Amino acid sequence: MASRADSAGSGNGTPPYRYTAALANEIERRWQDHWESADTFAVANPSPDHPGPAGEKFYLMDMFPYPSGAGLHVGHPLGFIGTDVLGRFLRMTGRTVLHTMGFDAFGLPAEQYAVQTGTHPRTTTEANIARYRAQIRQLGLAHDQHRSVSTTDIDFYRWTQWIFLQIHGSWYDREADRARPITELEEEFRAGIRALPDGRDWTALSRPEQDRVLDDHRLAYLADAPVNWCPALGTVLSNEEVTADGRSERGNFPVFRRNLRQWMMRITAYADRLADDLDGVDWPDSVKTMQRNWIGRSQGAQVRFPVAGSDAVIEVFTTRPDTLFGATYMVVAPEHPIVDVIAPDAWPSPRTGEDLDGRWTGGAATPAEAIEGYRRVVASRSDLERQEARDKTGVFTGAWATNPVNGEPLPVFVADYVLMGYGTGAIMAVPGQDQRDWDFATVFGLPIRRTVQPPADFEASGGEAYVGAGPAINSANDEVSLNGLGVDEAKAAIVAWLVGRGDGEAVVQYKLRDWLFSRQRYWGEPFPIAYAAEGESDGGPSIPRGLPDSDLPVLLPDVEDYAPKSFAPDDRDSSPESPLARATEWVAFSADLPSDPERGFAEYLRETNTMPQWAGSCWYYLRYLDPDNKERFVDPDVERYWLGPRSPGDPGGVDLYVGGVEHAVLHLLYSRFWHKVLFDLGHVSSSEPFRKLFNQGYVQAWAYTDARGVYVPAEEVVEDASSATGFTWNGEPVCQEYGKMGKSLRNVVTPDEMCEAYGADTFRLYEMSTGPMEASRPWSTRDVVGSHRFLQRVWRLVIDEQTGALRVSDAEPDRDTLTALHKAIDGVRSDLPAMHYNTAVAKLIELANHLTKTYPNGGAPRSVIEPLVLLLAPLCPHLGEELWSRLGHPETLAYAPFPEADPALLVEDSVEYPIQVDGKVRSRITVPATAGEDDVRAAALAEAKVVELLAGADPRKVIVVPGRLVNIVR
């Protein structure tokens, strides 16, 4: 590495004015300073005295980074450089570009560092941000620095708290299908326009009772719900933060389901809109699919099965009501409360006369004993174990339910393949049409009845449950028959019948759960919420009270100890305890809260949880628009200008949002939800935050392990054909593997090293030329020199390496050179906006190579060199500015017009056509570019080799593809 850095610098024989790393660094510093002092990339908002920038606006955005202590590696800036190239190109084509970068700075690592060292997380965070800013600055990114924000800025999180209060102060009106202020709901209750869900009279309720009714409707609410408790982290986590195998995404610690009282966000109210509105945004299909899967909408029916000898009714959700006649048993989740209601004291006498199947009872003396035993087994298994062991287990509850379609008795089981968290936590089991039910029925000796006719060879070829389409069979009672109907018709028919009898109805189910929004951490936004210290007048649970806007921001208090109470990773019975709870001076305060009007001036206790890291990232793109606004989170006119819909049906939003696909569900779903709440409440004019989303690829890297499997420093590994693995480190063979760049794999390369060794422009060019923006690609330090050589050639075309003088001439370029230039312009102009930077670079290299060859002793025409410099400038802005200024232009080229291709110069004078005979290239002809199809055909048929091959016979077919080829079929 070190030797490469030296070699790219100036050596003894190096000409004095060569474009070396040292010169590049000097140029880059100078232009970065210039851009900063001239405020080149600042962009103004429209205002009454300033109607708005002239060009059509473009709001360009990167997913903002978390400023980690490790700093940037060469993988991080890939997207940042890509958006910068696009932004610079758009500016040169007359667009008004808003591009800046902020920091997502709340979160665990700074807090964990604080716990270890006692340093305040703000200190660490600010130092990391400063380092990031310096690293980003040296890359020459054209950001409007005035608009940069950090989620940890008090000025920023004040508005995060304000938005929380908006959400807390809202409810979802199903009829209007939008959120409305909770005060309007209260008014409707008071006026009697809207009935209370449980039929009580609003005016007869006490104030705390009224408040609890309202709390039940709020979009942010406290709930005792099963949450993901991570003892090792000492905090609860959202569903999205838990991996499929039941561990924390951060740290990979065990997570347990526990009932705890926590803040939730009613994102489920928006499930339909979040799914449907994906149709209107320009996002990758993969991300849309992931969000749709996560929301998991499915159409089906809810059906009620009465329990024999009891008032209890088991309600099930099914997507296949057409198979109702095939139900042969039922299953409820082990945690389902109805289990305790329906289980009889003793095993029922078997209906058929023989003894109850031993497999059903698990050998227990009573149903209660069997259920208790099974619950214990289930609880002791982790989510991971449950998924690995997919053998069906369960136990009979002793209860029988009645199938509403035919009155058949169905034994009711508990089994952990039915989940409490989905649907109603109970199913009707149809083994004939569902593989899971088939498996369970096989284990427990339950009957199997087909109600959909499988194909003829289905069972012969080993088919078990048949889940495909087909005519219904065995499905009729005295009133309704499904037999012969297709699946969809059968569903409609049976649902209509169920509805008529009051036994069920069509419903829609979602996998999406409400969003767990509180964390037991220090380094996050405090909630603007308080609870009456003396409790509620009726002695019921405390009611959370929103603080008035005038009390914002609620500042994070200083504390001695930043750590939440954490526990052994597998201590499932531990309970969370927030670090803020220990800041007793901060927690207790006196106030006269408007949200608690009856109490008057009283003692309150603050909420001691903090918000999750997602809170700030849910709306930062709005603050970029108006970062200094003291009155509002964003001025409505400013929001409408940058984000507003541009045509009917357009959702509005950021014009291009670039980031990794890892946020496909979490961040992108949460921010869409917040944005829609703000839209419903009239605070923003756009109904979606991000009109277009683009997922950039990752820079990956090779890593090497020695014989013990330990990672060795990748930069010290050499290729060695004599080694069995092809690589050696200190002479010892090492194995190559491919993965993320990171400290643990010992393969980190930093942009700082690259800037030092080659300059930022070389680094930018290299990253952009290694592949299309959406592709992941391996990092290869030794390849960077190729980009550097190209920039040296460009430099040499303009500047004499010996004297430093300009080498360009005022000569007229020849026709070939003009065509080469205009082809390059044409290509680059279409490649850059498509973010096909790799091919744009190739076209620039081609042009530079043409010029080098055509003008080997200098004197390339200024009329070609200047467009070349402008074409290169978005990719290599420092070099672009430097050459532009040396060519005699005093103004920055950041807003110079991007060259346009002259179509007349794109066409060659003549075209060479390959002549295929029967698909094989046999000959070539050259015809004038103006030749028509008939001329080309005639010329091809007259060609000597063709005449010879045809031997006088008429060809069967002659295909002329204009500009491409001729194919003659004999």
Next chain:
RNA sequence: GCCCCCGUAGACCAAUCGGCAGAGUCAGCGGACUCAAAAUCCGUACAGUGUGGGUUCGAAUCCCACCGGGGGCACCA
């Protein structure tokens, strides 16, 4: 298990509508410069597109099956 994406020279990557497999970079090879080396420059070889079928005058491109790699979901009724 289900769904999605991707397989092109030694490596990274190009190839409008199906139309001559090659734009560019690295590495390789040969040469110029040099006492020599580095740097720089010039020149150059290299694959028939993962495999097997199909459609077509013509397939990297479209269709089917399989193999390999990556990602997502995963007992969601």
